[in-house]
Amino acid sequence: MPFQNLNWNRIYESNFRGNQTLVGDFYRPLLAHSVQYDRLAGYLSLQNLADALQGVESAFESDGEIRIIASKRLSQENKPVLTDDAPLSEEGESRLALIAQMLDEGRLQLKIGEPRNNSDSGIFHPKLGIATDADGNRITFEGSINETYNAWYRNYERFKVHRSWDEVENEYVEEDVKTFERLWDEEHDDVEVTNIDDAIERDILDWQPESDEEVEEHVERLKKSSEPPASEATITRIANERELLPGAMHIAEDISSIEPWPHQRVIADTAASIYPESLLLCDEVGLGKTIEAGLTISRLLTIGEVSDALLLVPATVQPQWQEELLEKFNINAYSYEYSGAQRVLRDAYGIEHSLSDYETIDAWEDSHIGEFVSDRDEPTVVLASWHTARRSGNMGMFSPSVHWQEEHPGDPPKDNFEWDLTLVDEAHHGREGTNLYELLTELQNDTVCNYVLTATPMQLEITELFDLLRLCDLPDGWNDRESFDTYFEMQQDLAEALDEIDADGSETVEEVLPDLASKWNYEPYEGLTHLRTWAGMIQSFVQEHEDVAEWVEEQVDDSNFGLSERRQLNRVLGTGKLGTRDWETKFSNLSVDSLYFLLELGDETTPVNSADPPHVSEGGSS
Numbered sequence: 362m363p364f365q366n367l368n369w370n371r372i373y374e375s376n377f378r379g380n381q382t383l384v385g386d387f388y389r390p391l392l393a394h395s396v397q398y399d400r401l402a403g404y405l406s407l408q409n410l411a412d413a414l415q416g417v418e419s420a421f422e423s424d425g426e427i428r429i430i431a432s433k434r435l436s437q438e439n440k441p442v443l444t445d446d447a448p449l450s451e452e453g454e455s456r457l458a459l460i461a462q463m464l465d466e467g468r469l470q471l472k473i474g475e476p477r478n479n480s481d482s483g484i485f486h487p488k489l490g491i492a493t494d495a496d497g498n499r500i501t502f503e504g505s506i507n508e509t510y511n512a513w514y515r516n517y518e519r520f521k522v523h524r525s526w527d528e529v530e531n532e533y534v535e536e537d538v539k540t541f542e543r544l545w546d547e548e549h550d551d552v553e554v555t556n557i558d559d560a561i562e563r564d565i566l567d568w569q570p571e572s573d574e575e576v577e578e579h580v581e582r583l584k585k586s587s588e589p590p591a592s593e594a595t596i597t598r599i600a601n602e603r604e605l606l607p608g609a610m611h612i613a614e615d616i617s618s619i620e621p622w623p624h625q626r627v628i629a630d631t632a633a634s635i636y637p638e639s640l641l642l643c644d645e646v647g648l649g650k651t652i653e654a655g656l657t658i659s660r661l662l663t664i665g666e667v668s669d670a671l672l673l674v675p676a677t678v679q680p681q682w683q684e685e686l687l688e689k690f691n692i693n694a695y696s697y698e699y700s701g702a703q704r705v706l707r708d709a710y711g712i713e714h715s716l717s718d719y720e721t722i723d724a725w726e727d728s729h730i731g732e733f734v735s736d737r738d739e740p741t742v743v744l745a746s747w748h749t750a751r752r753s754g755n756m757g758m759f760s761p762s763v764h765w766q767e768e769h770p771g772d773p774p775k776d777n778f779e780w781d782l783t784l785v786d787e788a789h790h791g792r793e794g795t796n797l798y799e800l801l802t803e804l805q806n807d808t809v810c811n812y813v814l815t816a817t818p819m820q821l822e823i824t825e826l827f828d829l830l831r832l833c834d835l836p837d838g839w840n841d842r843e844s845f846d847t848y849f850e851m852q853q854d855l856a857e858a859l860d861e862i863d864a865d866g867s868e869t870v871e872e873v874l875p876d877l878a879s880k881w882n883y884e885p886y887e888g889l890t891h892l893r894t895w896a897g898m899i900q901s902f903v904q905e906h907e908d909v910a911e912w913v914e915e916q917v918d919d920s921n922f923g924l925s926e927r928r929q930l931n932r933v934l935g936t937g938k939l940g941t942r943d944w945e946t947k948f949s950n951l952s953v954d955s956l957y958f959l960l961e962l963g964d965e966t967t968p969v970n971s972a973d974p975p976h977v978s979e980g981g982s983s
Contacts (some may be wrong), residue, residue: 365500365526373502373629374519387522391492391500396425399491399541401474413927418424427469430544430554454568455579461569462576464562471557474544488520491537499525501537503908507547529680533911572686619689621656627648628657636666637781637810639833650814651685654784657812658742659690667781671808673757674786676746682786683709683744696743705745719758722768725778729758735778747785751796754884762806783808785832789815793828802831823849830968838901839968844894851895852963854881859953866954873953889949896933896948899959902966904935909966920958930955934962 368727373387382591392398464468487505502522523530523537547554570576572941621629632640633652642650672694674682686692686954687709695706695714701974705713716729725731732739745947757764765773783804805811813832827845839845870892878888903910914936917927931937932947 363496364394364494364500364524369500369522369524372519372521372723394494397493397497398427400429401487401489401541401820425468427463428545430472430474432474451582452512455582457568458570458579461566464565467567472545472554473557475553477551477553489537489541492495493542499534499538501534548591581600604870619652621652622649625653625656628653629660632657633660633664639811641813641829641833643815652817654812654814655686655690655692658782659692661782662692662740669734669780670742670782670784671780672742672744672784673747673750674744676748678786679744679746692742694742694744697743697749721757721764725764731761731778747797747800751800753796756800756803760800760803760807763803780808782810782812784812784814786814788813788829788832789825791828792825799827833968835968836902836905838898844898847891848898851891852960855956856960859956864953866952868953869949870951870956871949893945893948896959897968899963900933900935900941900944902968910936913962913966916962922955924954926955930958
């Protein structure tokens with residue numbers, strides 16, 4: 362059946378209030394009517410892809426193909442489960458059998474993507490799917506969704522759908538297809554794409570059925586299976602490593618002793634689904650940042666994204682953190698403490714694990730905390746007081762980069778140890794010029810992902826908010842303190858200044874600039890520089906996030922501005938076909954009403970507020 366004959370939503374999101382799932386509502390019907398399915402996914406588990414293969418049996422009756430480009434982590438995450446002799450459910454065996462059959466017949470092809478960023482810390486992390494039916498109609502979808510069991514069944518996920526038979530949406534479909542083909546043909550300047558390792562391919566093919574009859578048996582078995590199974594990777598790790606892991610590895614919320622509030626569940630699921638994105642968690646006191654953090658860490662441990670984590674908290678709450686992690690989330694954190702003159706890691710059950718002396722001449726992995734973490738084959742959560750860790754003589758115990766610098770000039774080697782996750786509680790104490798600020802700055806080089814917790818970010822000076830956000834990988838254009846200050850000054854002062862000079866909405870920036878500059882005690886060229894810095898930072902954020910750029914373009918197109926003004930706004934924001942060419946000149950020609958429009962846009966297009974933006978009014982202040 363052609364895609365056009367089916368009902369498709371523009372936006373899909375998780376629904377936990379009934380029996381509906383993203384698999385049943387979207388993924389199964391999509392694959393059941395596709396002859397080709399192309400996927401870009403930052404984190405792809407073959408087992409979890411198999412969890413959602415119920416609709417793909419039609420591929421055995423057509424010449425359809427599935428092509429997937431995933432993060433380099435695909436090989437690292439899947440090989441242990443594919444090669445172990447751990448028992449699988451019957452459904453799990455059938456799913457792997459279908460994957461192997463399609464791979465052997467050339468209808469399932471897998472490649473690995475890795476960014477060309479001269480760094481070992483980045484990963485290939487897009488989220489795009491393209492399905493084609495027998496008539497050549499296409500559906501593309503993009504958003505937070507990953508090909509994992511948790512993503513399709515448990516996380517809060519939200520993604521947008523574009524249809525090729527819709528004239529407006531087809532522009533996005535065509536761009537999506539071009540992007541995928543460039544990547545697949547290994548012609549992308551910024552991403553290196555390679556075939557999967559031969560060893561991994563052989564491991565997959567070991568599951569191939571021996572006859573057509575077996576293939577049909579596997580298909581029929583999956584058709585009859587109605588209950589979504591737990592990930593085989595999770596089942597295997599529960600069965601084999603339950604007593605060794607920092608908590609009984611299970612579905613995080615099921616084993617917690619609390620019922621999280623809805624906002625806590627959404628935050629934890631979202632954080633886990635977008636890992637390794639760094640986050641600033643800044644709820645008011647009493648809204649449960651610790652619960653959000655603990656539930657997120659539990660989820661990341663469960664799905665195998667995080668193995669080694671470092672939690673830095675104030676000394677006064679260190680015992681409380683360890684107790685709550687165990688009692689509420691079944692996470693056995695190792696607390697860094699003193700036992701007489703000996704430094705130890707004490708687990709949540711009171712058992713002390715002695716540490717070797719800290720020696721700067723040894724490799725970090727061979728000394729003290731590094732040795733303990735590196736010698737373990739299980740996930741390890743280290744809990745320490747940042748009062749202790751921030752001392753000059755102690756920083757190297759927690760930061761491999763600082764440790765390296767003790768004995769070596771220059772940057773540490775690229776294969777230096779990295780924490781999968783670093784969390785710092787009450788991070789607002791880490792102001793510029795403090796030892797804690799220095800430690801957290803160094804740890805940015807030592808961690809894949811940062812979670813920064815504070816209850817009081819907006820009670821600080823804007824420069825201190827910058828100190829917190831810089832730990833969360835500020836996008837290009839925002840990682841400058843002076844520009845950051847300018848942006849928020851403009852957001853606070855521009856509307857008032859325009860009102861006070863009684864600017865007419867149809868006047869241009871160039872026309873009102875002398876009065877604005879006088880109001881701010883600037884020379885006109887200084888005022889224009891500040892305005893362009895502000896607008897350029899909005900542009901930078903929009904350009905960094907494709908979903909935001911799409912939303913912004915829709916806001917401009919739906920506004921009440923005339924065609925010429927909309928074109929100039931698109932040029933300033935970089936959302937039109939001509940990009941940002943000559944945007945500074947176009948900015949000077951914008952109307953005052955457009956400045957009000959940009960002010961409303963600027964409330965949402967910042968690293969401070971990265972949720973889906975609400976509607977922006979057009980043609981004036983709100």
